[in-house]
Amino acid sequence: MLGIYALVLGVGYGAQALAETIGGRESFPGGILSIAVLLVISATYLMGAKSLVAGRREGLSFLMGGLFLSGAVGGLYLLMTGADWLMYLLGEVEDFALLSEISPATVLLIVALPLVPMMRKMTRGMAW
Known part of the structure; x- marks a missing residue:
């Protein structure tokens, strides 16, 4: 289940990077740098999904890294x-229009938040 969740998040961040590249609504100030950040987060989730779907636990580190990156970027935009x-x-x-102010990175952070209790459950008792 974690692998599928990571796959959905990776595709979501990749789709947002693609939308920024094509020239959709400019939701991130920063241009090419914001696209690069979105691609890094997408790649992190997708690398974790690849090994988690295969049943290996090495993907947990990528999933945790993606969650930290999502929290940092989404938190900043929040x-x-x-x-x-x-x-x-x-x-x-x-004027202040809430729907136009919320960035897709914030929405993707909200989508990623259910990973926190799942990650706690998976990493409980793990030797670091």
């Missing part, structure tokens, strides 16, 4: 959304 909301409350900007 903080940026909060900062924009605060600017609206302070009267610095005229």
Whole structure:
């Protein structure tokens, strides 16, 4: 099940990178660097999915790394959304549309959050 979940997340991050490359809605400021970050996260999840689907536990490290990267990138964009909301409350900007402010990285972070209890269960008692 973890392998399939990692595959879905890897494809999700890859699809977002492809959408940014094709020139869809510019949701990430940063251009080529944001596409590179999305591709790194996608590759991390996909490498984990490859070994987890095969039944090997080596993929747990890739899955954990992808989860940390998702948390870092999605958390930063969540903080940026909060900062924009605060600017609206302070009267610095005229409008705040929540749906246009939320980035796909934040949505993918929310999708990745159920991995946390699964990873705790899988790594409990593991010798580090």
